[in-house]
Amino acid sequence: MRTMAFTNTKGYRHRRAYVTVELRGPDSPSWINVDVLVDTGADCLVLPDEAAFAVGLDPSGGAPEPVTGVTGTTTMRRLTGCNVTVEATYPITVDVLFGSGAMPVLGMDALLAAMETGFQAAHWHYH
Numbered sequence: 001m002r003t004m005a006f007t008n009t010k011g012y013r014h015r016r017a018y019v020t021v022e023l024r025g026p027d028s029p030s031w032i033n034v035d036v037l038v039d040t041g042a043d044c045l046v047l048p049d050e051a052a053f054a055v056g057l058d059p060s061g062g063a064p065e066p067v068t069g070v071t072g073t074t075t076m077r078r079l080t081g082c083n084v085t086v087e088a089t090y091p092i093t094v095d096v097l098f099g100s101g102a103m104p105v106l107g108m109d110a111l112l113a114a115m116e117t118g119f120q121a122a123h124w125h126y127h
Contacts, residue, residue: 025055042107
């Protein structure tokens with residue numbers, strides 16, 4: 001039996017699973033790493049607008065999409081066919097919802113796509 005120890009080095013991350021997602025720009029070697037919360041209750045990969053700008057993506061060109069969560073509903077922008085890599089090993093192409101100051105979240109569509117390429121829960125970072 002495997003045992004996983006949880007630490008509390010960052011208070012708000014206590015007992016949460018995170019992975020590092022690398023977002024790549026279009027036709028560009030530019031990329032940015034973002035630590036994202038693994039959220040099996042979310043559908044989509046969510047990243048802040050700042051990540052898109054850093055790699056030359058323009059989230060304002062994405063289709064507006066209402067997103068409802070615990071705190072209410074907001075409108076984010078969906079960019080289709082974004083190139084991301086999960087944990088520096090598992091490249092996938094998925095839609096990403098971008099929003100100003102958005103909390104980075106890895107939802108089920110990206111999680112399942114990464115698992116199809118070999119990603120396993122043992123690769124999560126527990127904080």
